Amino acid sequence: MRSYAVSSLLLAHHCLALSQYLSSLPTEFQSSHAKWAWVSYESPAVAVIPGSFNRTALQAPHEGDASDPIVREAFSQLNETDFVAYDQRFFHLIGPDATIDHVQELAYQTHEAPCFDQATGNLFFAEWGPPGGDNGTHDWQYLLNTRNNSLQKIKTDxxxxNAHGCVIYDSQMYVVTDGYEDVETGQLVRIDPNTWRHETILNNYHGQPFLGFNDLDIDSDGNFWLTDSKSAFGRDLIEFSNPTNPTIYFVNSTTMRPRPVHITTGNTNGIAVSRSQADPSVHTVYLPDTGFSEFKPVSRKNPLGDRALFAYDAAEGGVLKNARFLNNPIAWFYDGIRASKNGYLFAGAGDGVDVIDPVDGLTLGTIRVGGGENVAVSVAFGKNELWIVGRGGVWHVNGVKEELARDW
Known part of the structure; x- marks a missing residue:
């Protein structure tokens, strides 16, 4: 009897210690269909980890090592979750009815350029780079009918x-590409989703080829913001070396004149533009630097490389002003990034999609894609849903409380 009592006491102590690291969920989330965890620095067990512990910038929190068995178990439980909250605001934003489903399991290949057409229910996205395609070159894209979950390959005309980024604006798809080999340089193209007719609308900066576009966004005035990256050369999709350092271009949609507005010795990748709710003429531009990911002469991830997220005020003509450091990822680096209707930032960050407050820069929580080899790369919004594409396929997050899709 005494042995049983001691065992019960130890078990109760273990559960109490574990619950101190993983805070109790709000009542309405305890019966959620999704699996949630809450990691709060208000808990002393989170603020001060006993024993030895370690985690690199290349590892998600659940991959961290700790000598304390209770902490190790807490990390393990994080790997069983769908949503991890770091701030109470994440609960209010996502809501208890949200679910995540891995709707398309594809090769562990990078998938990019998601565009969700709310009118048709179609999700356009691309497979990017080697080892897929013809030596890494893709002249086709995926089209997922989200209403019956049927997937097909399509070709535009x-x-x-090598599509790399996509945004829908005024019922048209705008896609940026890497170009391929020595045949075609990076381009900004317009695609009619009804006919799949492709029209190139920009392919040079005063005769200089672009490095290879990675992503784009469009502001509420219809102007383009393009990230020109060294990733295409780094993955041997193009044969010429970089004519310049990675650059952000602002393109006036009326004149189509490109203007460099930011340059980095790291790398450009995703970009997001949001509009002030108080003053619709004011835009904010968010730029993550991904110098963390190096290509040549050796392909590697450098934990000392740039991976910070900066915010800028966009002045007339695309001039970026008032630069401010906003966030450094908890893990990995920010790939595709999008701003929701109310300005929250959703960024592919390896293990999942981080949701970031645009004012204080705090990571509010993570929408996880299951761990293992799965990697969240980029997102596309519906009204109360989002689609995540990355290594491992496509995930659908449904029943989100916050309205996500922008009104332009």
Whole structure:
């Protein structure tokens, strides 16, 4: 009897210690269909980890090592979750009815350029770079009918090679590409989703080829913001070396004149533009630097490389002002990034999609894609849902409390 009592006491102590690291969920989330965890620095067990512990910038929190068995178990439980909250605001934003489903399991290949057409229910996205395609070159894209979960490969007319980013604006799809080999340089193209007719609308800066576009966003005035990256050369999609350092271009949609507005010795990747709720003429631009990911002469992830997220005020003509450091990822680096209707930032960050407050820069929580080899790369919004594409396929997050899709 005494042995049983001692065992029960130890078990109760273990559960109490574990619950101190993983805070109790709000009542309405305890019966959620999704699996939630709450990690709060208000808990002393989170603020001060006993024993030895370690985690690199290349590892998600659940991959961290700790000598204390209770902490190790807490990390393990994080890997069983769908949503991890770091701030109470994440609960209010996502809500208890949200679910995440892995709707398409694809090769562990980078998938990019998601565009969700709310009118048709179609999700356009691309497979990017080697080892897929013809030596890494893709002249086709995926189209997922989200209403019946059927997937097909499509080709535009003429074909769009190596699509890397996509945004829908005024019922048209705008796609940026890497170009391919020595045949075609990076381009900004317009695609009619009804006919799949492709039209190139920009392919040079005063005769200089672009490095290879990675992503884009469009502001509420219809102007383009393009990230020109060294990733295409780094993955041997193009044969010429970089004519300049990675650059952000602002393109006036009326004149189509490109203007460099930011340059980095790291790398450009995703970009997001949001509009002030108080003053619709004011835009904020968010830029993550991904110098963390190096290509040549050796392909590697450098934990000392740039991976910070900065915010800028966009002045007339695309001039970026009032630069401010906003966030450094908890893990990995920010790939595709999008701003929701109310300005929250959703960024692919390896293990999942981080949701970031645009004012204080805090990571409010993470929408996880299951761990293992799965990697969240980029997102596209519906009204109360989002689609995540990345290594491992496509995930659908449904029943989100916050309205996500922008009104432009």
């Amino acid at each position: 003429p074909p769009t090679y």
